[in-house]
Amino acid sequence: MISNPASKYRAFDPVQMHDRRWPGRTIEKPPIWMSTDLRDGNQSLIDPMSVETKLRFFDMLVEIGFKEIEVAFPAASETEFNFVRRLIEENRIPEDVTIEVLTQAREDLIARTVEAVQGARRVIIHMYNPVAPQFRRIVYNTDIAGVKAIAEQGTRWIRQYSSQYPETEWVYEYSPEVFSGAELEVVKEVCDAVTAIWQPTPENRMILNLPATVEMATPNVYADQIEWMDRNLANRESIIISVHPHNDRGTAVAAAELAQMAGADRVEGCLFGNGERTGNVDIVTLALNLYSQGVDPGLDFTRIDTIRHTVEEYNQIPVHPRHPYAGELVFTAFSGSHQDAIKKGFAQRRDGEIWELPYLTIDPADLGRGYEAVVRVNSQSGKGGVSFLLQQQYGLELPRRLQIEFSRVVKAFTDREGREATSADIFALFEQEYLQDSGAYSLADADVTIHSHGNKGATEVQIQFMENGAARTVNGIGNGTIDAAVKALGGNIRVIDYHEHALGTGSEVEAVCYLEMQIDDGPAMFGVGVHRNIISAAIKAIFNGLNRCSDNVTLKAQELESA
């Protein structure tokens, strides 16, 4: 890089407009979408698509809901030409879908293009020629009158050749190429001249497509350019203003949105932003941005993962894992505070409510994605993520202090392994820590007797267990099972907290008990028990806790006389 970029590059001149209206507007309806995946997307690929691939891509675009699809530059190659013929001859174009084809303003190319679409019910024939000063000077060696004459002549040829097929409904689209870098008065002069030749009416409108062929300025500048055209074009009521933003500065989505606020009726782009250089504007993002604002975009991305995989295969270009809405990781939180907020959001969410999940702009389920990838755990994660996964995948609802205790176990794992802990890893760690019967203590059997004693009921528990290989039997009476079990085991166990819930459903249901306890002055820690019987689950939780602190434990349990 050079130390003085101003010696090589210059800032884009802003549009002089002091009463611009677009900043105060909002987008309340979708634009007319036009997919150019099979044309602008295709022309940017290392290996352009085969006819078969284009046929499958076309079907997918139809399924998503596109009503206008630029299918080819038919004069470019046999593949392009044959693809258009197959669409038409095999009746593959649904009644409500219009195909579009692109041509330069050259007679032979126009003739070939019209030949390619013969027999189609309705066609948008799209002609472009560069009008921007750089192109006039460098590419055409001509002036404003020269580029205007090319546009006019090309439009006449299109009229002439297309009129040979009156059974087709012809819609004309004209693009003053590199609109983004052209003088607005010049663009207006050329576009008005083209309009005057085509003579659109409010009933039969033509499309003026104003491309950011190269994105050259901040998106507000593009919006100003579009608003200027909206306000100054002749015969505006007979014109559909279309935009075609490229993404050279990485702001094509913003440019397309501001352009709609500025008066654009139609947007051309590609799925996931494929296209020349940095790509065309991404229609998936635009559509789902609308959706997230409560506006039906008219395009269906319910199966976003399938669409993404298919497009990756057809384009032979991967979609970035962080691509808005579609990337593999975009609904995934690794960091603790995000996971905590998401977990709380899910816990508080009720069906039918407005979506207000922290960090998740839309419900992944609306795009056919599950919630399992919403939270993933690595060394940046906290208790929220760990407990979310145990709850979502295994139905375990850990009490808060157990979440804190267990997340240390997981943190030690992720630090040690230097990698993500999957749900399976986390559950294995949980099983290892809390659900194993091995250890110094193991429960063999327990009998519970309820003594009514009038209103002052008492519970008696007899427990048979192994302590360091020796069989023992103890007995205790208390206010409830846990109290009685604790007394049977010697009374130096203090229960601090207790939670239980059902696990599973139907005949497979089990009970899980979480018991926080302290032995003598030792640290508080949890034991967990799972059993079909809730009482056994509670006693197992005590034994699990004993095993977890067995190094510091001396039970004061008194052997039963009879044992």
Ligand SMILES: CC(=O)SCCNC(=O)CCNC(=O)[C@H](O)C(C)(C)COP(=O)(O)OP(=O)(O)OC[C@H]1O[C@@H](n2cnc3c(N)ncnc32)[C@H](O)[C@@H]1OP(=O)(O)O
């Ligand atoms: C911004 C865009 O995406 S525009 C679309 C671009 N897409 C493509 O180009 C893909 C398909 N293109 C092709 O396959 C080829 O370019 C073809 C078959 C159409 C034409 O190929 P060629 O005849 O070899 O011409 P080439 O592409 O090199 O074009 C250059 C010539 O066309 C002229 N030209 C370029 N664009 C246009 C236009 N829109 N209208 C009129 N003339 C044009 C150039 O000035 C140049 O003329 P010159 O030879 O007199 O200097």
Ligand SMILES: CC(C)C(=O)C(=O)O
């Ligand atoms: C043909 C035109 C619309 C184009 O692709 C561009 O300007 O980027």
